Amino acid sequence: MNPQQKTALITGANRGIGHETAKQLKQQGLNVILSARDPQKGQTTATELGVDFLQMDVSDENSITTAAKEYKTRFGHSLDILINNAGIFPDQEKSILETTAELINQALLTNTTGPILATQHFLPLLENSKEGARIINISSKLGQLSTMIDTAPAYSISKTALNAVTRQLAAALKHKNISVNAVSPGWVRTDMGGQNADLSVQEGADSITWLATQAPQSLTGTFVRDREQIEW
Ligand SMILES: NC(=O)c1ccc[n+]([C@@H]2O[C@H](COP(=O)([O-])OP(=O)(O)OC[C@H]3O[C@@H](n4cnc5c(N)ncnc54)[C@H](OP(=O)(O)O)[C@@H]3O)[C@@H](O)[C@H]2O)c1
Secondary structure (H helix, E strand, O other): OOOOOOEEEEOOOOOHHHHHHHHHHHHOOOEEEEEEOOHHHHHHHHHHHOOEEEEOOOOOHHHHHHHHHHHHHHHOOOOOEEEEOOOOOOOOOOOOOOOOHHHHHHHHHHHHHHHHHHHHHHHHHHOOOOOOOEEEEEOOHHHOHHHOOOOOHHHHHHHHHHHHHHHHHHHHHHHHOOEEEEEOOOOEOOOOOOOOOOEOHHHHHHHHHHHHHOOOOOOOOOEEEOOEEEOO
16 A cells, blocks of 8 residues: 555455456556455455455445454555445346335345445545545446436336435535545446447446546536536
């Protein structure tokens, strides 16, 4: 860890967009802490990228509590950037007329409650960021209310709710100089997006790394795609 550099923590970063974000931020010289729920996959990926690893399952509050404690012991009492990236797509092609309480609860637990709890437990560290901290929630076009259609209801609803979480946190943290924004990365070629998706992981991670490093600190409470604000 270089004390002159900012530190970023990325959840669910052992593969996909989170992994690419870790790579890009490391290339830009930041201290990167790659987090994953599976300790073996996470440690292996972190070692490959030359970054630190922190085990955390965002669907389990005990795991988040333990991770925040471990972070303080290993990396100190300050965090500059929290990227809530971990996500699941549990819908199994069930429509809003067929979906189950279980699928909706699963999606909400990881995609919506996870970012709230991660923010709460890492907030004391974010408050110690010298130049103002940044929280970036990885949302989705499928969570955009203005273009909502009847597809993937559990996932889509959980991402709309994550957008609401973004607005709530942005309002609650504005006076602490902590910015909170949501990102729609576009349709990206990952295990989740599939191989027919439009964008490479490099393109998908671009707005995330922009928000983490270059966007004005005053930008908060917005939904971003391709480095521009979009409608909710
Ligand atoms: N790909 C797209 O087209 C697209 C579009 C819009 C938004 N997004 C969003 O972008 C983010 C990353 O997606 P992706 O395409 O990179 O997906 P992905 O390839 O399926 O990767 C998802 C990552 O999240 C992790 N994860 C899932 N549940 C977790 C939990 N409870 N705790 C910690 N980590 C957990 C997974 O870990 P394991 O390896 O252990 O499963 C994996 O590392 C997600 O929030 C997704 O909703 C993706």
